[in-house]
Amino acid sequence: MHKPLAFFIAAFAACGISAADLELPDLGNPEKRIFIGDKARNIGMGVEGQLRQRGELLEQPEITQYLRELGNRLAAYAPAPSGYHFFVIDSPAINAFATSGGYIGINSGLIAMTDNEDQLAGVIAHEIGHVNQSHIARSIANAEKYGWMQAISLLAGIAVSVAADSASGAQATIAGTQAYIQEKKLEYSRAHEQQADDVAVKVLQKAGYDATQMATFFEKLMINGSHPPEFLMTHPLPENRADRQRSKAQKHTAARNPLDYQLAKTAIQRYSRHKLRDYRPDNAFAEQYRQVLEAQRRNDQAVLPTMLAALPPEKHPLFARLHGEQALLNGDPVQAEAVLENAWKRWKNNENLIMPYARTLIANGKAAEAEKLLQGQIARDPGAVQYYDLYGDLLERQRRRGEQLLLTAKYYALIGDYKLAAEQVGRALKDPTLPANERQKARTLQKRYELLQEQDEK
Numbered sequence: 364m365h366k367p368l369a370f371f372i373a374a375f376a377a378c379g380i381s382a383a384d385l386e387l388p389d390l391g392n393p394e395k396r397i398f399i400g401d402k403a404r405n406i407g408m409g410v411e412g413q414l415r416q417r418g419e420l421l422e423q424p425e426i427t428q429y430l431r432e433l434g435n436r437l438a439a440y441a442p443a444p445s446g447y448h449f450f451v452i453d454s455p456a457i458n459a460f461a462t463s464g465g466y467i468g469i470n471s472g473l474i475a476m477t478d479n480e481d482q483l484a485g486v487i488a489h490e491i492g493h494v495n496q497s498h499i500a501r502s503i504a505n506a507e508k509y510g511w512m513q514a515i516s517l518l519a520g521i522a523v524s525v526a527a528d529s530a531s532g533a534q535a536t537i538a539g540t541q542a543y544i545q546e547k548k549l550e551y552s553r554a555h556e557q558q559a560d561d562v563a564v565k566v567l568q569k570a571g572y573d574a575t576q577m578a579t580f581f582e583k584l585m586i587n588g589s590h591p592p593e594f595l596m597t598h599p600l601p602e603n604r605a606d607r608q609r610s611k612a613q614k615h616t617a618a619r620n621p622l623d624y625q626l627a628k629t630a631i632q633r634y635s636r637h638k639l640r641d642y643r644p645d646n647a648f649a650e651q652y653r654q655v656l657e658a659q660r661r662n663d664q665a666v667l668p669t670m671l672a673a674l675p676p677e678k679h680p681l682f683a684r685l686h687g688e689q690a691l692l693n694g695d696p697v698q699a700e701a702v703l704e705n706a707w708k709r710w711k712n713n714e715n716l717i718m719p720y721a722r723t724l725i726a727n728g729k730a731a732e733a734e735k736l737l738q739g740q741i742a743r744d745p746g747a748v749q750y751y752d753l754y755g756d757l758l759e760r761q762r763r764r765g766e767q768l769l770l771t772a773k774y775y776a777l778i779g780d781y782k783l784a785a786e787q788v789g790r791a792l793k794d795p796t797l798p799a800n801e802r803q804k805a806r807t808l809q810k811r812y813e814l815l816q817e818q819d820e821k
């Protein structure tokens with residue numbers, strides 16, 4: 364169950380990133396949020412980290428930006444002490460789950476199965492209900508019983524075993540998963556399911572969604588499935604669930620099918636490793652976007668410029684991203700910067716813009732601006748290791764070895780190896796390039812990692 368650390372390092376090295384290439388800024392000290400006084404969040408982040416290491420996540424910003432916007436919009440009506448963090452697991456299994464610290468995972472297969480945004484909102488609101496009603500406390504109790512990394516492995520293992528669906532072995536997998544979940548006593552009780560549904564209906568109504576769509580979705584799953592979908596298994600069905608949801612959701616509103624939802628579903632079709640339910644958007648822009656992604660997949664440079672012309676960069680950050688990337692590819696970073704700078708002003712902090720904009724700024728010799736951009740994103744989402752790579756490159760080019768070592772340390776801490784993390788900080792402290800203002804922070808960090816290492820060994 365517990366994967367040895369060598370696995371993580373090997374997986375990491377396989378991405379072509381050497382540990383020395385990594386650096387994380389000390390901006391706002393994200394560790395305060397990660398590692399101090401918030402065990403629940405620490406576990407949630409660890410689960411997400413393990414799924415990332417196993418290659419189970421879909422981290423394309425085209426998908427995560429949308430899911431996080433939708434999730435945060437709903438979560439505003441059911442706050443939780445640790446806040447919320449939403450991520451996408453690339454699995455055809457129809458499932459969603461909440462783990463510690465408000466970390467909520469939604470499978471790509473589930474998103475593909477929804478017919479409109481209200482249905483997806485219904486599933487997310489249900490998971491929010493579990494978090495809001497503190498149904499996840501058990502996983503923290505488990506952490507104390509098993510030790511941190513074991514508990515995180517256990518929870519990630521459940522997510523993966525639920526995700527491990529295949530046509531031939533589906534029944535066996537489902538049976539195995541069910542037994543596993545029961546053995547670990549991690550299923551929710553029926554009472555919890557009802558509470559989560561009740562919270563969900565309130566959240567959906569406040570956010571202006573049609574809560575009856577949640578019932579429609581659950582019904583559809585039961586009718587369509589040749590076997591019971593996992594979502595219904597790990598979330599047992601209260602009797603007359605659909606009726607209860609309907610009667611609670613008195614006011615009907617029209618189901619929503621906005622452009623953002625259509626674009627995200629299109630991106631899921633394009634980037635998932637799995638064969639998911641077919642999808643053709645009905646919005647003309649989204650259909651054009653789908654065709655552009657197909658042309659990109661074929662690397663059809665002859666048609667791309669003309670096709671892109673039909674997707675105005677002012678219309679959507681995804682379109683601005685495409686225009687910026689295309690200009691970079693054409694060797695025109697000045698044009699790329701013009702497009703992306705405009706988009707950044709309009710949609711500040713949008714995840715879709717960060718990588719292409721940072722690359723463009725670097726190409727135009729504006730390393731300090733690129734650094735600020737990457738620092739900002741890492742501070743907002745400290746677990747997002749995909750940004751460390753580019754940032755590490757940037758520091759390497761500037762020969763800022765001390766800061767690079769600190770970033771490596773923070774990466775090791777994120778994957779739970781506090782021993783290596785503390786060692787890297789030690790090397791950073793000995794490095795003459797480490798700026799004076801980073802030294803005190805590095806010493807604090809070293810103490811913290813050493814403390815966490817001791818806790819881990821107990």
Ligand SMILES: [Zn+2]
Pocket residue numbers: 489493551556559597598599
């Ligand atoms: Zn549930």
